[in-house]
Amino acid sequence: MEHSPGFLRVVSDIKPLITEINIDQYLLINSEQTPFILIDVREDNEWVKGHLPNAIHIGRGVLERDIERQIPNYQTHIVLYCGGGFRSALAADMLQKLGYTQVKSLDGGFRAWCERLLPIDHGDTD
Numbered sequence: 728m729e730h731s732p733g734f735l736r737v738v739s740d741i742k743p744l745i746t747e748i749n750i751d752q753y754l755l756i757n758s759e760q761t762p763f764i765l766i767d768v769r770e771d772n773e774w775v776k777g778h779l780p781n782a783i784h785i786g787r788g789v790l791e792r793d794i795e796r797q798i799p800n801y802q803t804h805i806v807l808y809c810g811g812g813f814r815s816a817l818a819a820d821m822l823q824k825l826g827y828t829q830v831k832s833l834d835g836g837f838r839a840w841c842e843r844l845l846p847i848d849h850g851d852t853d
Contacts, residue, residue: 730813738813745819747834750843753806763804763829766790768818769837777847779808779840787814791821801826808833808840 730738748756756763767778768787778784785793787809798805805827807815815832822830833839841847 734813738816741820742816745816745823746831747812747816748806748831749834750839750845753833756806761804763806764798765806765808766818767809767837768807768815769809773810773837775849777837777841777849779837780846780848782808782848787818790818791825794822794825794827798827802828804829804831806831806833808836810836811838812836 765779765782767774767782767784768790769778769784770786770788771784774784774786783797785797805822807818807822807830809815809818812832812834815836819830819832835842
């Protein structure tokens with residue numbers, strides 16, 4: 728998908744303010760069994776087509792409304808992902824503004840995961 732210049736500008740502006748990790752860094756965190764919550768912020772229709780194992784789904788459109796009920800501890804380690812890393816970057820910025828202190832965005836998102844032929848779960852399991 729080709730993104731609009733304004734959207735790309737907004738994402739570019741917030742990227743220096745957040746922590747991004749790549750797939751290798753995510754796999755390392757996961758292998759170390761570091762406790763974290765993986766959140767898929769894509770749309771419902773994207774989620775049901777496939778998502779990363781052990782992810783929960785909180786769509787970007789309802790994240791600010793629902794996050795505190797689902798994750799009330801602001802020090803919880805959270806990894807966010809979307810299709811390519813832009814929406815999750817925006818979501819990471821918003822969670823930081825809400826007071827969450829341990830938030831990371833998965834650069835490359837679901838597409839990068841699939842390009843590596845890593846396992847995915849299917850269906851609505853949240």
